[in-house]
Amino acid sequence: MFRRKLIALNYPQPQGFDSNDEKAFRNLIVWLEDQKIRHYKIEDRAALRSLESTEWPKAFENYMNDLGSPYPASERNAITDWILGYAVRLEYGDDAEKFRSVTPQTLNSTSGNKTPAGGVSSNPLDCLDFDDPDFKAGVTSLAMLLQIPPYHDHLEQLKAICVLVKEKLSKEALEVASKEQKSGDVVTLDRVELGFDTGDYIINEAAKILRLLHIRDLRELQSKINQAIVSVQTLTANPKTDSRLGKVGR
């Protein structure tokens, strides 16, 4: 529940923080004081830093009082939210100019080079829980909708969905398709020669499909080669003929 604030503070493990996990909670408090709040001088932080000590709750209570927390130390969630908010406020105050200029647009353009695991990114897609049952269900229903056969690894399946959408349903693909319309005839798979026999009908069919996909990739490559040649030709080509040179033999 504190993920957004933790991410904003660049906390190393922003995912799945639980304020009732004593160890995680103590770690967070020490990290905030060390890295962000810095209310005490370094030598005065000893009590707070002795994480395993039985004296820690007392040190924590003092610390909260010193910061002026409005909540009692027992209300973990409330106090966590408050101290995180306090830290964010300090962080903002450190460089108000920099943060004021941040807009969703500028953020989007830079989010590409942030790592999702480090908690720096605010791109919601990067923070998706890919193993969430809801997510898996979504992938499955997308696959069904697009008539992609089921596959045990939902991430691989998602890749297949991406490929399909990119090649068949993207704006560019649709434009190309509408231009080309139905050029060429449909050749049924059983008319395609495989060139070898695996002894298994299904595998033969699959191998033919791989052959066809490979040929399509080759065609794309060859077209790019041709384009490259043509663009060089625009610089070098200068065909000449001189009919005076011609001589018919005997």
Next chain:
Amino acid sequence: MVVRTYQDELKYLEKVSSCSWRIKKGFVDNMNVEGLFYVNEHLEKLMFDELKNSCRTGGYGGFLPGMKQIGNVAALPGIVGKSIGLPDVHSGYGFAIGNMAAFDLSNPDSVVSPGGVGFDINCGVRLLRTNLTEQDVQPVKEQLAQCLFDHIPVGVGSKGIIPMNAKDLEEALEMGMDWSLREGYIWAEDKEHCEEYGRMLQADPSKVSARAKKRGLPQLGTLGAGNHYAEIQVVDTIFDDYAAKKMGIEFKGQVCIMIHCGSRGLGHQVATDSLVVMEKVMKRDNINTNDRQLACAKINSTEGQDYLKGMASAANYAWVNRSSMTFLARQAFAKMFNSTPDDLDMHVIYDVSHNIAKMEEHFLDGKQKTLLVHRKGSTRAFPPHHPLIPVDYQLTGQPVLIGGTMGTCSYVLTGTEQGMNETFGTTCHGAGRALSRAKSRRNLDYTDVLNALEEKGISIRVASPKLVMEEAPESYKNVTDVVDTCHQAGISKKAVKLRPIAVIKG
């Protein structure tokens, strides 16, 4: 050489299928492998008559019969598989024309032989398509033939209309069709649809003699003489709809242009030069052959490598030559139909070499081997999915262009898996001579030949009419027999038949 009676000779021959014969070891001396040749009934008779005649004269006079030549090639060091005669096989210099022989590169004794490539290095056939119909062309046929004749000089001693200097030639020898591309004579797609992508990379122009270069320089962009020609053809029959469509052949009566030519004097000189060198080398390296004409050198020797580099340069020259003629033919058509080559859809369907030696990967007894495959008067015919054929033909197999004789018909075949296994992916190249040139001149009259063409409605422009009887259909085997035999044997498959409506010849 032992002289045997015809009956004795027959003991070494065995029919193995309805259209193929085995030549057993012992037919000639020292055979390392067996021979195999493909014939149907008509061609079989021609082959056996040739052998019979040779037995009668005791082996003296003229060329050896084709079967004996196939046997002699089977006796060369390092040959693997079989020495194969295609249905159009006929006697040639050393190797029969229509012979395929492969040599194992991992065997240090394996040889390369200029006679196994032929004098016209990388002689080949190129087919261009158009979107014109026979009706579009018939009314202007004569003018079109004349226009082509004006653009593409023909005959012995002809000179081309593309200006070239010595430096251009050096670059063309090294770069092949990449030179034509750079200079803007051809389209990027032409390279894509050419065997070897129109360039043999091992070419080294320094291995081509000054004399060869001198001969080649003025001849670029000319057809030459002999059996070379440029024909305007129309689609007569489509046997394989799908393969034809992949080649852009959509309907009967579609107009195509076939160009059949090679490396002119340059290739001839490269072959001659190397034969002189190799005759000496054979003594030095102790290489023995059954026939003096089978001069050869070990592939790994300096002389062998020099020949291969010179041959590759000559091959590049031939591709530049066919490319230059492609450019000129496109210009001629564009002028005639007041259009552009683009709008006329004048794409190269394919370009094959039928006089060449190439390093290829093949399976021999289940093992992958690198072989030097000599194809003389025979055409590479790779099956579907072979990595060395253009992506557009991956599903159909490589197009194989079979040029018929003047005034008959031509074929487009496709390569097959069976051909890959039986003949190292090789099939026939054309009709194949039945009468020698001298015999043709004696037996036929040139006016009759020209009249026969006119009766068939074929326009002809020819530099030396008095030599056309050498190239008359009567002098050749029937190309349809040849092609049908290859189809029946399964070493290639018929796709399209074309018939000529205008011929330009030397």
